Amino acid sequence: MASGDVARLARLLGGWDAAPGRLPQRLAQALADLILHGDLADGDRLPSERHLAEALSVSRGTVTGAYDLLRAADHVSSRVGAGSVVTARRAHSAQGDARLSSFRSREYGRIDLSSGAPGGLVDLVMEHTRAVVDGPELPGAMAGDGYEPHGVAPLREALRRHYEDLGVPTRADQLLVTNGSQQALTLIAGALVSRSDTVLVEDPTYRGAIEAFRRRGARIVPVPTGPAGPDVRLLERLLRQLAPRMLYLLPVAHNPTGSIVSEAGARRVAELVRGTGTILVEDRSPADLLIRDDAPPAPIGSRMGSGAWITIGSASKVFWGGLRTGWIRADQATVQALSRARVNSDLGGSIIGQLVTARCLADLSRAREARRAQLRAGLRTALDALHDHAPEWSWAEPLGGSALWVRLPGTDTTAFARLAQRRNISVVPGPVFSAVGGFTDHLRLPFWQPASDVADGIARLADLWRRSGSETSNGHRARP
Template identity: 45%
Template sequence: MCEPPEGGKDHLTAIGLRRAMMGGMDRIPPTRLSRLLTGWSKEGTGAMPQLLAEALRELAQRGDVAPGTVLPSQRALATALGVSRSTVTAAYGLLEAEGWLESRQGSGSRLRGSGSMGEPATEGRLASFGTRDGGIDLSSGALDGLSAVAAAVGDLSADDLTAALAGDGYLPYGLPELREGIAEYHRSAGLPTAAEQILVTAGSQQAVWLITQGLVEPGDTVIVEDPTYRGALEALRARGARLVPLPADGAHGARALARLAGHVRPRLVYLQPSLHNPTGLGMDEPTRRAWAAVLAEQGLYTVEDNAYAELSLHHDAAPVSLAGLLPPAATATVGTLSKLFWGGLRLGWIRASTTVIRRLADIKKSVDLSCPVVDQMLAVNLLRQLPEARARRRSRLRERLAETERLLRDQHTGWRWERPDGGSALWVEIPGADAEATAQLARRAGVLIVPGPAFSAVDGFRHHVRLPFADRDGGLEKALPVLVDCARRSR
């Protein structure tokens, strides 16, 4: 039984590795602080230094930034926020006068705090969900729901519900019929799977969180792609993992992993081989085999996150799993129905060895005893409709992608991107612009967008943003002139 082990192109330089391993430092990078400062200002709502000071004070009061943390220099934070240095200087001065900031010559400005220390803040990743303040929200690539979900609700009969009501409704591992349906989903893609290897979760985000809680201890090293899914970065950072990045550009990452293995012994490796968030790219077969060869040779436990796999722009079939090329007990695979069918259908899963599934189920029981049973009954029906759902999504995504690319070209933005293999967003490079400052300037103009460093373990990709293209309300077309202007001002 293989359990998680203890303990130019290639940007795993000595400096990059050293930055990744500095988990215990009490200095917060300006890029990360800027993402924590969500909703702190809009143009015309008051004096900027006062607003910034209030936002920093709130971080200290809530414990989102630990007492004693060294804040960025005034110049660095001003650059990240897209404001003048005098604004940050005045804000720091206000905090120091109120006793919230302590400045020492040669050691920077340390934040004082009175809030209780809880879970680390999540850099605003979910801040826009549930809010409608009249702005344009491009911070999420979530899609509208498919009509198949409503049809599945209508297909549930009184007899179906009566049969479910005969039990107590507590199913921590998941509805047996759904576990078998998910196992068949994997078998149809060539990956032998038993129902006992499936744990049903409240979406893929809970699946990733459970894996970090069950397989990673504070201080463990975890290898991630750079860039990668920011929800996974948040979960791993909250667990206290030390993150080491590898390039998310095909076989280069596999070669970097082979070189790195002699220096770092990771607890696990987190990958998105089928469709990558945020780049939208997928591994071709030679690349997949190159990764598998290194992972198997080094005996590394692999977490394969296939949350976006069903949003392919090219394929009708279930995604081919990297786990099929690795030792059976050395992988955990994450999947979900929420991306394809509807975000409100909070159903995902983990496929792993029965030993790992039992361990993760015990953790899941501490936060919920069962995903909603009626939702799981719907999911059993929806699994049978995957080919139709894929075709409908693919048609819409292709249409919106073509329209978005035309829009970017017509605006003569000069922005660069690689056409994705799937997903609902473009990974866009804005040459010469500062992505953090662009995002902050856009926020103050009523447009929410996610800058590239939010997807990086080492705050890289300072010239990239993720640009969702699948909205149906023309939000991107309205927002693009604002973003172009903000990018220009950020230079």
């Protein structure tokens, strides 16, 4: 296994040592999880015991013990000269997303700064949930079989009006309701991307998108992004030279940087993509998490006039992730293709969640205002804590989103995140958000949690950073 693959495996294993049990057992369980979920496929060669021990900052005996347990469970076979090879059959795997492992391991952490998805707007969501339970829509829906692969009519009508408000005329047959935005991404990648297709993504970008395209065997090419959006000069050259199948962007409240593409940048991206044959996938799942503005700008695709454009939305960020409601807006033919792919995995989402989401969308202005107040307060807490405890770190104040993108000079944040996990603080290191393992000295620090958790978490991280020294240095660390 190449050094880059070892580093990627170490990132996929993030948080493995937070589980209970002896270290070899924890590591074996984490590796088995990757095998059973398809992230390590049948025939993949595992790194040598020495190399994996170095990547995880553990003893070689820990890795030896883990490999022994995997061999005993028939997950791995070993031959002299060939190393250790995964032997699990794909028929017994449910291909999953190990980059999202922070959601599986966080229960063991006392302070969780791993999730960028804000908690629910309790009063607003409860109000509309009661209205659905007590109203006439739910009994009417229950008269049928409950399978709505395209989504219930009230939600698609609410989404149609939502896009009309954004300046995008939309029909019901251009909408597909999904179980969250992650299913939307998985459907798009599965139905429209083939092995070896080129997909352009921002660097950094949403980790779930990277993994969705990677599972399809796509060639993922990064485009650097900054406060005004992606590097349009490089984007123009890549579109011309590579003729990519797809371009994936997070133009509003970008995850993880919190940036918003400028008006000039949005116009330029639309001009560049129009007529190329490249599909623009515009992920607006976090678009309502604005810190300064009342409402998000119009979608980039609305400026294209023509061309292949798909946009994704979600109730998770602005309302509550537990609604498990996302959606896709595209041309009718694309929606039909995605619908056919969708019925192979499920027959629709929660009817109650969709009806609640439809009512919540009618109250979107109030939800945006509540989120804006929450995010402003959280950002002030985080900035005060950073100024007080970590002035050596650097960051740009975000325009949207629920997290800060912070640089820790001279630090290997993958190693630092593992060390923090052992101290009961969960954080996500920068390379997780890069298709090429970049941003090795960055962390994403969410600030939507209770102020005490944010302030205490940052203070403890800063103290740990000062004490960790060479243990988390990338070789260029300046001592504070």
